[in-house]
Amino acid sequence: METRVLPPDDEGIAAAAEVVRRRGTVAFPTETVYGLGADALSARAVAKVFAAKERPRFDPVIVHVADPSDVELLWTEVPLLAQSLMDRFWPGPLTLVLPRRRRVPPIVTAGLPTVAVRMPAHPVALALLRAAGRPIAAPSANRFGRLSPTHHEDVLEQLGGRVDAVIAGGPTPVGIESTVVSLVEEPPTVLRPGGTPVEALREVVPDLRLAPPSGPSASPGTLPRHYVPATPLYLLEGGPVEGGRTLDRIQCGILAFREPWAGFGRAEVLSPKGDLVEAASHFFAALHRLEGANLAAIVAEPVPEEGLGIAIMDRLRRAAAGRASVLGDRVVWTR
Numbered sequence: 455m456e457t458r459v460l461p462p463d464d465e466g467i468a469a470a471a472e473v474v475r476r477r478g479t480v481a482f483p484t485e486t487v488y489g490l491g492a493d494a495l496s497a498r499a500v501a502k503v504f505a506a507k508e509r510p511r512f513d514p515v516i517v518h519v520a521d522p523s524d525v526e527l528l529w530t531e532v533p534l535l536a537q538s539l540m541d542r543f544w545p546g547p548l549t550l551v552l553p554r555r556r557r558v559p560p561i562v563t564a565g566l567p568t569v570a571v572r573m574p575a576h577p578v579a580l581a582l583l584r585a586a587g588r589p590i591a592a593p594s595a596n597r598f599g600r601l602s603p604t605h606h607e608d609v610l611e612q613l614g615g616r617v618d619a620v621i622a623g624g625p626t627p628v629g630i631e632s633t634v635v636s637l638v639e640e641p642p643t644v645l646r647p648g649g650t651p652v653e654a655l656r657e658v659v660p661d662l663r664l665a666p667p668s669g670p671s672a673s674p675g676t677l678p679r680h681y682v683p684a685t686p687l688y689l690l691e692g693g694p695v696e697g698g699r700t701l702d703r704i705q706c707g708i709l710a711f712r713e714p715w716a717g718f719g720r721a722e723v724l725s726p727k728g729d730l731v732e733a734a735s736h737f738f739a740a741l742h743r744l745e746g747a748n749l750a751a752i753v754a755e756p757v758p759e760e761g762l763g764i765a766i767m768d769r770l771r772r773a774a775a776g777r778a779s780v781l782g783d784r785v786v787w788t789r
């Protein structure tokens with residue numbers, strides 16, 4: 455199929471909404487990353503999203519709504535805590551998981567009795583949701599397991615010819631996926647750290663718990679290995695690595711937090727001023743550039759684990775093929 459590239463104006467949004475109403479697939483910008491959307495209440499439409507992404511059916515997708523009141527279509531009830539979180543954080547990068555109504559097709563929820571919902575804070579996403587007049591199921595607009603797209607060109611690279619349309623809406627401001635919180639667990643549990651900092655959520659939910667990265671209560675889609683760059687990535691974590699393989703710095707790229715490291719073939723700096731919000735917004739694009747630089751390996755410097763740094767470290771640990779250390783002009787790593 456030919457993928458239409460639509461402008462983010464009224465006409466482009468009307469055309470994209472028509473694709474959704476006809477049960478097609480449209481990639482669109484949200485404040486987190488680009489999503490690949492389809493009519494959330496049509497199993498046939500959502501199946502096309504899974505097919506285009508080659509996403510396994512056990513990985514549920516997030517349903518996007520134009521207005522907080524739309525959750526009544528999707529959840530059997532709206533507890534007070536959900537209402538407080540929606541009041542404070544919607545529209546925004548926070549996804550809430552609650553029991554689903556029967557009209558939500560099982561393919562959306564991977565057969566789970568719950569459905570994940572959020573209201574995005576992006577004018578194009580909201581305009582599309584309003585024009586389509588229905589909730590839109592949308593996982594990130596990448597091939598399964600690959601880097602999430604923060605620009606429409608990344609979407610075309612991975613999904614061009616596999617989806618009906620892409621809205622070219624510029625770079626996505628937050629740059630990292632939403633925080634997913636389950637309200638069916640006691641206490642409420644962060645299934646995936648993301649664009650809404652855990653510290654801010656704790657102001658509303660003091661007993662909020664962080665699920666272990668791949669424990670039994672972690673989200674079905676949060677596989678231990680995810681976000682796999684095409685070039686192997688190693689994390690500079692946990693002291694010197696002994697034994698492993700060795701390469702010259704010049705053959706490797708460094709994903710640095712505040713300052714470039716000398717001697718590497720290529721360096722990407724996430725935030726010279728050490729701002730984790732800025733770092734998150736550059737994260738996937740920086741990894742994408744390193745991936746394209748034909749390096750033997752990428753080594754990533756850890757960022758502080760607070761605020762959006764928790765989400766960045768979650769993505770880095772999943773992307774990492776192992777640990778590394780830098781000794782003089784050499785990089786040593788192990789699997």
Ligand code: AMP
Pocket residue numbers: 513514515516551563566568569570592593594631632634636645646673674675676
């Ligand atoms: P993506 O849309 O690609 O950012 O991924 C959506 C993620 O949200 C999934 O991989 C799950 O981790 C999580 N999720 C979606 N629906 C549910 C649900 N019903 N219960 C738990 N986690 C969910």
Ligand code: MG
Pocket residue numbers: 593594602
């Ligand atoms: Mg994804």
